[in-house]
Amino acid sequence: MKIVELSDYSMVIMKDSDDPPWISAGSYYRSAQEIGVPMIVERDVNYYETKPIRPPVYQKSSEAVYTAGRLVLFFSDPVDLDFQLYDKVNLY
Numbered sequence: 001m002k003i004v005e006l007s008d009y010s011m012v013i014m015k016d017s018d019d020p021p022w023i024s025a026g027s028y029y030r031s032a033q034e035i036g037v038p039m040i041v042e043r044d045v046n047y048y049e050t051k052p053i054r055p056p057v058y059q060k061s062s063e064a065v066y067t068a069g070r071l072v073l074f075f076s077d078p079v080d081l082d083f084q085l086y087d088k089v090n091l092y
Helices: 025-035
Strands: 002-006 010-014 040-043 058-060 063-067 070-074 089-091
Antiparallel strands (some): 010 070
């Protein structure tokens, strides 16, 4: 997954071409909705093995909306400044 839009209190995540075909933002969204838990986004530290080391960053969403292949996560606190546009991320 990759961050494709980023603002102070939200981020938009889409499937990346490197993601396996069985992974989708929609499946994570539906699972979180069924269980009734917030989604957690984590910067994918494995992706950065060949780049300067950046510590893992996690943030829990307060709301989420999924539409047209885009997962929009909303946060009650400002998005951590360590998240950057086009970062690869994992969802939980």
